[in-house]
Amino acid sequence: MQTGIPPELNLVGPQGQFPKVALVDPTTSGYLFFALEIDHRLPFAYFLESNRKKTAISALKDIAESLRQRTDVHDATVFKTLIAPPGQGALLKHRPDIKIARYDVVLLAEFATPEAAHAYRVSNEWTQIETDASRDVKEHLTITATNLRAIGAVDHQKQGVFLFNYFVSDSLAQNLGIWEYTAGWFTDQTGLDNSTLLHPDDASPVDYTVINHCRWDGLWDILPSLLFKKSFRSFVLKNFEANATAPIPILYRLA
Numbered sequence: 001m002q003t004g005i006p007p008e009l010n011l012v013g014p015q016g017q018f019p020k021v022a023l024v025d026p027t028t029s030g031y032l033f034f035a036l037e038i039d040h041r042l043p044f045a046y047f048l049e050s051n052r053k054k055t056a057i058s059a060l061k062d063i064a065e066s067l068r069q070r071t072d073v074h075d076a077t078v079f080k081t082l083i084a085p086p087g088q089g090a091l092l093k094h095r096p097d098i099k100i101a102r103y104d105v106v107l108l109a110e111f112a113t114p115e116a117a118h119a120y121r122v123s124n125e126w127t128q129i130e131t132d133a134s135r136d137v138k139e140h141l142t143i144t145a146t147n148l149r150a151i152g153a154v155d156h157q158k159q160g161v162f163l164f165n166y167f168v169s170d171s172l173a174q175n176l177g178i179w180e181y182t183a184g185w186f187t188d189q190t191g192l193d194n195s196t197l198l199h200p201d202d203a204s205p206v207d208y209t210v211i212n213h214c215r216w217d218g219l220w221d222i223l224p225s226l227l228f229k230k231s232f233r234s235f236v237l238k239n240f241e242a243n244a245t246a247p248i249p250i251l252y253r254l255a
Contacts, residue, residue, distance in 0.1 A: 008173075008174070008177075009174065009177045009178055009181065009243055010239075010242040010243055011181070011239060011242070012234075012235070012238040012239045012241075012242045013234060013235055013238065013239075017231070017235060018184040018185045018188045018189070018231075018235070019184050019187070019188055020184050021151060021180060021183035021184045021186075021187050022151070022187075023149055023150060023151060023180070024150050024151065024152060025150070026146075026147040026148055026149060026150045026197075027110075027147045027150065027196070028113065028147075029074060029110045029111060029112065029113070029114075029117075029146075029147060030110075030111040030112070030113050030114030030115065030116055030117030030118065030144060030145070030146060031108065031109065031110055031111070031117055031144065031145040031146070031147070031198055032107075032108070032109040032111065032117050032120060032121055032126075032142075032143075032144055033106070033107075033108055033141070033142070033143045033144075033145055033198065033211065034060075034106065034107040034108075034109075034130070034133070034140070034141070034142050035101075035103035035105070035106045035107075035140065035141040035142075035164075036056060036103060036104070036105040036106075036133065036134065036137045036139070036140050037102045037103050037104060037137060037138040037139040037140070038050065038052055038053040038056055038104055038105060038137050038138065039052075039053050039104055040102060040138060041081075041104070043083060043084040043085070044083055046080070046081040046082060046083060046084070046104060049080075052136065052137075053080075053104065053105065056105055056133060056137070057078060057080060057105055057255045059132075059133060060078045060105065060107045060133065060255070061078050061255060063076075063107065063129055063133075064076035064077060064078050064107060064109070067109050072111055072112045072113070072116040073109060073110065073111055073112070073116075074110040074111070074112060075108075075109070075110045075156055076107065076108070076109040076110070077107070077108055077109075077156040077254065078105070078106070078107050078254070078255040079105070079106040079107075079108070079162055079164070079252035079253065079254060079255055080104060080105050080106075080252060080253060080255040081103075081104040081105075081250055081251070081252055082161060082219070082251045082252055082253045083219070083223070083250075083251045084102070084249075084250050084251070085222075085223060085226050085227075085249055085250075085251055086226055086227065087226055087232070087236075087237065087247055087249045088100075088246065088247065088248055088249070089168070089237065089240050089241060089245065089246025089247050089248070090237070090241045090246070091168065091240075091241060091244055091245065091246035092168065092246045092248070095168065095246070098168050098207050098246075099139070099207050100248060101141075101164075101166040101208070101248045101250060102138075102139070102250075103139070103141065103164075103250065104250075105255070106164060106252060108213070114144070114146050114201065117144045117145075118144050118201070118203060121142065121144050121203070130142055141206065142204070143198075143200040143201075143204035143206055143211075144200070144201050144203055144204055145198040145199055145200050145201060145204065145211070146198070146199055146201060147196050147197065147198060147199075148176060148197050148198075148199045148210065149176065149179070149180065149195070149197040150195060150196055150197065151183065151187070151192065151193065151194055151195035151214070152193050152194035152195065153194060153196070154194045154195070154196050154213055154214055154215050155194065155215055156215075156254070159253060159254050160215045160216060160217050160218065160253070160254075161215065161216045161217070161218055161219050161221065161222060161251050161252075161253065162213070162214070162215050162251065162252045162253065162254070163212065163213065163214050163215070163216075163222075163249060163250070163251055163252070164211055164212070164213055164249075164250055164252060165211065165212040165213075165247050165248065165249045165250075166208045166211055166247070166248040166249075166250070167179070167208060167209050167210045167211065167212065167245060167246065167247055167248070168207055168208060168209060168245070168246040168248070169209045169243075169244060169245040169246070170244060171244070172199070172209055172210070174243050174244065174245060175209045175210055175243075175245050176197075176210070177243070178239055178240060178243040178245050179197065179210070179212065179245075181239060182235065182236045182239055182240065183195070185231065185232070185235055185236050186214075186236075189225050189229060189231070189232075190216065190221055190222050190225050191216070191221060192214060192216065194214050194215055195212060195213065195214040196212075196213045196214070197210050197211075197212050197213075198210060198211045198212075198213060208248075209245075212247075219251070222251070223251075
C-alpha cells in the first residue's frame, strides 16, 4: 500500500531526494504500552543500571511471560534503553509544557483486538500490576493504542536495536503525513524494513501523537546515519520542524 503526501504539508528542500516508503496494511491488533522512567542517565550511560531497575525489569519480564500465555495476546516484550540518540525536534524548545520522554524500561503487549487491549487495561489484574510497577519511579506512562501505519512487522524474537520514537504534534494528520514523507530516508539510508506506528486511543490522553516502533540488527545500522549524515538534519529534522512535529527518539534493546 502506498499513500499520497497530503497537500497541506510544508516540505523543505528538493523533493524526490529519497524514495517513497512502501507501506503495508496496518495490523488490526490492539496494543498495551507501559513505560517507566527509573534511572535518569546521560544519553550514552544507560548501561549503568540501579538495583531498582533490575528488579523492575525482572518483574515485567515475568508479567510478559504470563501475558504470552493468554489466547488473546499475540506478543509481549520488555525493552530497556540502550542509548538516547540525537534527533529531538526543535519544536520542543518552544513547548516547555511537553513531557520529554526518558523512559528506560518499556513493556509492549500486542492483543488480538483493540477491545481486548482496553479490557485488560481496565482489569483489576493490570491495575495492580501498574500500581506495583510504578511505585517509586520518576515517571510512568500507560496507553492503549492501535496501528495506523506500517512498513513491516517488528521482530521481537531476536536481539537488536529497537526504536520507540515519541512524536509530539498538534495535528495527527500532519504528523502522519510528515512521518510517511521522511520514512523513505530511513529505508534508503539505514536499510529499515519494518515499523509499527502506534496511535494512543481516546482512553489514553497523552502528549504524544504517535509512537513509532521499529528494529535494526545493530547500532552500526542506525547510529552513524543519525550522527554523521547531513541529510538527517537537513531533510528529516527540518521537515519535522517545518510541520510543527517533534520526535523524541530512544533506542532500546531486549531486556
